[in-house]
Amino acid sequence: xxxxxxxxxxxxxxxxxxxxxKSLTQEKIAELADISDKHIVKIEHCRVTPxxxxxxxxxxxxxxTIEKLIADIED
Numbered sequence: 001x002x003x004x005x006x007x008x009x010x011x012x013x014x015x016x017x018x019x020x021x022k023s024l025t026q027e028k029i030a031e032l033a034d035i036s037d038k039h040i041v042k043i044e045h046c047r048v049t050p051x052x053x054x055x056x057x058x059x060x061x062x063x064x065t066i067e068k069l070i071a072d073i074e075d
Contacts, residue, residue: 005046010072015040015043018064025043029058034057037056055069
């Protein structure tokens with residue numbers, strides 16, 4: 001089973017990668033997900049553990065699955 005820390009790191013990494021693939025700024029993804037850009041920064045720097053609802057909103061904004069957003073980081 002994955003630890004909370006591992007899930008936070010996976011989410012942070014995958015959020016940055018998926019955001020970059022779509023050429024989205026932190027401000028734009030925050031707007032699309034209807035959350036604050038400061039919260040995006042905290043998520044991408046592993047400073048918070050977002051609720052499942054926030055993860056859902058981010059996945060929707062990126063048009064990907066939650067599973068992809070928290071998937072293991074490929075080495």
